[in-house]
Amino acid sequence: MIWHIVTRELLDHLTSLRFGLTTFILVALMVTNAVVHLRTHPERVRKYSEKVNASQTELKSRTQLYTLLQKGPGKLYKRPSSLAFIADGGDALLPDESVSGGFWRLYGLAYIWSMGVPRLNMEAIGNLRPTSMVVDWVFIVTYLLSFIPLLFTFDALSGERERGTLRLCLANSISRPALLVGKFLGSLITVLIAFYCAVLFNLAIISTESWTQLGGADWGRLVFIVLIASCYAGLFVAIGLTVSAMTRESRLSLVILLLIWVTVVVFMPSTLGTLSTKWMSPVQTHHQFQTAKDTAFDQIRSDFVNKWETLRERRQSAETPQREVAGVDPSELEIQREFVSKDMEIRERLSRQHLSVQSAQVLHARWINRCSPAAIVQYALESMAGTGFNRHLQFLEHCRLHIRLFRNFIVEMDRSDPESLHVIGVPKGMSKKPVLPEAIPIFEDKITFQDTLSPAVVDMLLLVLLLGVFLSGAFLVFLRSEV
DSSP states (O other), X not given: OHHHHHHHHHHHHHTSHHHHHHHHHHHHHHHHHHXXXXXXXXXHXXXXXXXXXXXXXXXXXXXXXXXXXXXXXXXXXXXXXXXXXXXXXXXXXXXXXXXXXXXXXXXXXXXXXXXXXXXXXXXXXXXXXXXXXXXXXXXXXXXIHHHXXXXXXXXXXXXXXXXXXXXXXXXXXXXXXXXXXXXXHHHHHHHHHHHHHHHHHHHHHHTTXXXXXXXXXXXXXXXXXXXXXXXXXXXXXXXXXXXXXXXXXXXXXXXXXXXXXXXXXXXXXXXXXXXXXHHSOOOOOHHHHHXXXXXXXXXXXXXXHHHHHHHHHHHHHOSSOOOOBTTBOHHHHHHHHHHHHHHHHHXXXXXXXXXXXXXXXXXXXXXXXXXXXXHHHHHHHXXXXXXXXXXXXXXXXHHHHHHHHHHHHHHHHHHTOTTOOOOXXXXXXXXXXXXXXXXXXXXXXXXXXXXXXXXXXHHHHHHHHHHHHHXXXXXXXXXXXXX
């Protein structure tokens, strides 16, 4: 009986004018999205490849161990996501490379490369969307795949109640749950047919370009993305049936649903995104961050100068000369090592703290925005597409892991030289043997399936929970409503 109702609903919807119009609009937007991606993504990939090759060439030209330590791994670049056409994620507002911090020379010593904090546009990132609208899948799904289900469900029950056919249906052997399930599936399948046709057009166009070929992991992520969009469409089908079951006139149902759509999809995300930044304490500005670093550096530099001068005075007043190793005073090397190590550690610690505070504010604002299903689906699509703020945090974590590996490599190479004094950070205390360019660790940014799935799990569970809640609400309202 349920499938008979589903078939009848499908035939009614597929032969209607609204199905043709929605399919045309979805296909037109998806084709536009694919064409824009084909024009922009190859250039983005080429620029990324050129930057990476230049950085690796410069890195391999450094053959001295101390030079590698001082200059570090160079700039580390974020790989463009092959699924950027799905979710732009505001990547234009996020840095696509790592930065270094600290440049100084003192008493023949120099800074050691440390990972700094890329400057973030906190005001823009804190909002739900960038200032300029991008026609990506997020735009199509959040706006159209929430509005279209309402067009197919606003008169699903109220319209039949107006025409008197609802009483006739329930007078037969059809139960209310069976009728509601049939109408839910019929409307959802209709919406998904139009959406899946548009998706096939989009992917067919994108697959024609060699620069945009998708791998096995990309197709796996696409399956999850389509499932997320389908669940989101089902959520608004359930909302449409709930309101339709509550009203006796289809016009009133349509007005209520339009108000709900504007509130939940348009008003709440933009308003909550703005208000959430005003409710929070202000984040340390970039100027304040630089001032804190300068103050900390001045303190350790003052300590170093005092120790250095004390050592020189002690050496001059000593009756017996200090014992030296390979012509170098070990006490002098230890003071120098302590100074450069503290400088590097403090700069990186302050950078991590600054980034942590910024990230906490953005993530807190996003939790407030999750009051809207549109925000939930946007964050889920960004995570699965490998774009957005979570992807940026993952990139920085990959950079930190590589830097740790890079420094461990330097330490191991220095330990393997028996002639070295093994004082890392001081030119006189490190190995002078040349390093093979092939042995230097190379950074390669990757977007793995696990990295994209992990941050999206919570949003996917929230969507499923909301779908269950509103579908249950539709059942309760319809079971208690008068025919």
